Amino acid sequence: xxxxxxxxxxxxxxxxxxxxxxxxxxxxxxxxxxxxxxxxxxxxxxxxxxxxxxxxxxxxxxxxxxxxxxxxxxxxxxxxxxxxxxxxxxxxxxxxxxxxxxxxxxxxxxxxxxxxxxxxxxxxxxxxxxxxxxxxxxxxxxxxxxxxxxxxxxxxxxxxxxxxxxxxxxxxxxxxxxxxxxxxxxxxxxxxxxxxxxxxxxxxxxxxxxxxxxxxxxxxxxxxxxxxxxxxxxxxxxxxxxxxxxxxxxxxxxxxxxxxxxxxxxxxxxxxxxxxxxxxxxxxxxxxxxxxxxxxxxxxxxx
Ligand code: NDP
Numbered sequence: 001x002x003x004x005x006x007x008x009x010x011x012x013x014x015x016x017x018x019x020x021x022x023x024x025x026x027x028x029x030x031x032x033x034x035x036x037x038x039x040x041x042x043x044x045x046x047x048x049x050x051x052x053x054x055x056x057x058x059x060x061x062x063x064x065x066x067x068x069x070x071x072x073x074x075x076x077x078x079x080x081x082x083x084x085x086x087x088x089x090x091x092x093x094x095x096x097x098x099x100x101x102x103x104x105x106x107x108x109x110x111x112x113x114x115x116x117x118x119x120x121x122x123x124x125x126x127x128x129x130x131x132x133x134x135x136x137x138x139x140x141x142x143x144x145x146x147x148x149x150x151x152x153x154x155x156x157x158x159x160x161x162x163x164x165x166x167x168x169x170x171x172x173x174x175x176x177x178x179x180x181x182x183x184x185x186x187x188x189x190x191x192x193x194x195x196x197x198x199x200x201x202x203x204x205x206x207x208x209x210x211x212x213x214x215x216x217x218x219x220x221x222x223x224x225x226x227x228x229x230x231x232x233x234x235x236x237x238x239x240x241x242x243x244x245x246x247x248x249x250x251x252x253x254x255x256x257x258x259x260x261x262x263x264x265x266x267x268x269x270x271x272x273x274x275x276x277x278x279x280x281x282x283x284x285x286x287x288x289x290x291x292x293x294x295x296x297x298x299x300x301x302x303x
Contacts, residue, residue: 010050011273015256017159017183018206023085023119025251026271027053027210029260030062032218038262039065040072045267047077055186055212055258056112057089057123058104063111071113087119087186088112089163090148093128095140101147105156118158120148121186125162125169126302137303141169142176149180159183161208164299167201174205186210188296189255190246191288192225199253210256214246217295218260228288234281241269248273249285 013025028051033039039062043054056063066086074081094104105120126132127140148160161184162173174181185202189211202209216222225231226242235242247257247270259270277285 010271013251015208017208018181019159019183021159023256024053025256026273027051027055027258029212029258030054030056031060031260033262034062036065036068040069042262042267043069044073045264047073049268050271052083053085055087058091058108063088063108067111067113085118087121088117089121089123092124092126095127095144097143098147098150101144105151116157119161119184120157121161121163124164125299132301133303135303138172145173146178149178152180161185166300167198170201181205182207184208184210186212188213188294189250190214190216190225191249191285192291192293194289208256210258211250212258213295214250214257214259215243219295222295230284238275240275244269244273245277248275248277249282252277252282
């Protein structure tokens with residue numbers, strides 16, 4: 001059996017969701033990793049490094065590769081299915097009735113080779129093929145959430161949540177009173193793009209924020225964040241890497257992270273976050289937000 005990294009060297013931070021289940025503070029993002037061989041290699045590296053949470057989505061088109069990786073690698077590390085946390089997301093083209101959502105969820109489960117996922121998210125507040133300002137988005141979003149609640153109430157999924165929801169979208173959802181509050185809101189969150197109002201709203205309503213694009217995303221122009229001189233200065237002072245500073249900055253705000261990497265060194269570094277950023281440096285990093293550089297799609301335009 002393969003051995004994992006010494007737990008002392010990586011963070012074992014976990015967050016408790018509003019339904020009592022726990023989620024690792026650091027997970028592994030898989031956006032744009034589509035090749036089966038690469039998925040096998042990075043999941044192997046990730047499990048060895050201590051990751052126990054994996055983030056995918058129907059639209060990433062890699063659920064099938066993850067199935068093979070889990071089937072091969074969980075036995076290699078002596079891990080049971082229950083010891084890893086898997087998130088997938090409902091595509092914007094599958095919003096709506098229970099029938100449509102059930103079918104999409106079953107499709108993801110079949111692709112992943114699983115009986116359940118730990119967390120199922122509405123990927124985006126807007127519905128495919130509807131204009132962002134089309135008011136039907138609101139009703140369809142509510143119906144979609146009701147469908148997820150049905151999956152949850154019937155014990156088909158361990159937790160449900162949303163992604164890319166703004167305060168307005170969350171308020172609309174909570175007002176419609178479906179009896180279940182999203183456990184997680186997965187959003188773009190890094191020193192160039194973060195909103196205190198959203199964090200406060202989520203904390204008040206016991207919704208865990210999970211950050212994506214913590215390192216500037218997978219786009220080619222992500223270096224402005226990773227190589228920012230102030231990030232470098234803090235990293236040098238703390239004797240860690242720039243990426244570790246960016247990830248730890250989120251964790252210290254009680255925000256979970258899901259960095260993506262195909263580089264074995266980066267995969268190890270991104271979970272080795274057992275250090276503390278002093279308050280004054282946390283403030284310096286948060287103040288970089290005045291630039292408001294956004295790397296991913298913008299949900300604020302969706303009604
Ligand atoms: P990240 O912010 O995680 O950045 C990934 C990029 O950073 C890659 O180019 C990677 O290159 C590089 N990188 C990773 N670690 C390091 C390191 N230690 N040092 C230097 N460079 C590093 O981007 P993502 O957009 O992938 O976001 C993370 C995850 O969030 C996604 O994979 C996906 O699971 C999720 N996501 C969710 C979205 C949503 O709408 N809900 C939208 C976007 C992402 P390399 O491979 O060479 O290490």
